[in-house]
Amino acid sequence: MRIATFNINGIRAAQRRGFEKWLRDRAPDVVALQEVRAPAAAIPDGVFGDHHLAYEQGNVPGRNGVAVLTRVPPAAVRTWSGAVLSREPGEDHLDTVPTEAVPLARGLREFAGQGRYVEVDLADAPITVASLYLPKGGLPAHLQKPGRMREAPDGGARYERKMRFLDAFARQLARSRRAARAQGRELLLMGDLNIAHTRLDVRNWRRSNQAEGFLPEERAWFDSILSPRTLVDVVRARHPGVAGPYSWWSWLGQSFASDVGWRIDYHLATPALARAARTAGTDRDPAADCRISDHAPVVVDYDLTALPTPSAPRRAAAVRADLLP
Incomplete structure (x- = not known):
């Protein structure tokens, strides 16, 4: 089974640059x-080909938005907001439907409506697949130096927001992993973790x-x-001890040509x-x-x-026990 993760930096721009190909x-x-960064009405027709779409667009206009595409309709979909846009190939309706309760x-409710997380149970494999867009964050206040930053100093607000997310998400991730295990499923978390x-x-770690x-x-x-008993970085396990393979390069200068990536x-x-x-x-x-991006x-x-x-699957009582804080 071929599985991919892709931060497309806007589906409309990605389509123009060759995403469909x-x-x-x-x-x-x-x-x-x-x-994905598009309201449902603005998703280009047919851009996802013959895949089924589960899309959590969030409530931040023009920002965020996560999705999972599958060949086969998923067995279940879960989001933090409790709603998802679910489309079969060729559909263009705008209706969201409730997801399973999560x-x-x-500490996670602050982020629940931002379009940062969606997970699906695959119907054709014993795997729960999740798509995550983790906040980019910023620098703590003591490292912010006016005139040496691309963004205006914010007193560490973006940094503190990211740290709150990390703290809450670690607990949520453990719950998702245990819930998948209780149902006889593997868990695969994919996405842009911005770390x-x-x-x-x-490339330039110093x-x-x-x-x-x-x-x-x-x-x-x-x-x-990460640990050998919980979650494993798959690409690093396949490429131990080597730099990269990088997945992000700035649009600016010669970063891409010189492979100065992250x-x-x-x-x-x-x-x-x-x-x-x-x-x-x-x-x-x-x-x-x-x-493309x-x-x-x-x-x-x-x-x-x-x-x-x-x-x-373990009996329901055991599943509920696994989900307790």
């Missing part, structure tokens, strides 16, 4: 999208030590959600699914003027025959 040529079975971890985890994930996305506390948080887009999988990965990497565009798709081929035989 990429989708057709690479033929992924499942795609997690971030920064108990939100403490480069290690020095291998930033210069980036005091940059948002590579702060020590952000990297420590990333450490905390690896901030991930497949984080439960261990059995991570072991089933056969190929993993980024679809780096051949030249700067061919780029400032991000590249991260594509992994999973051998589902390598997964253990799914166990029977």
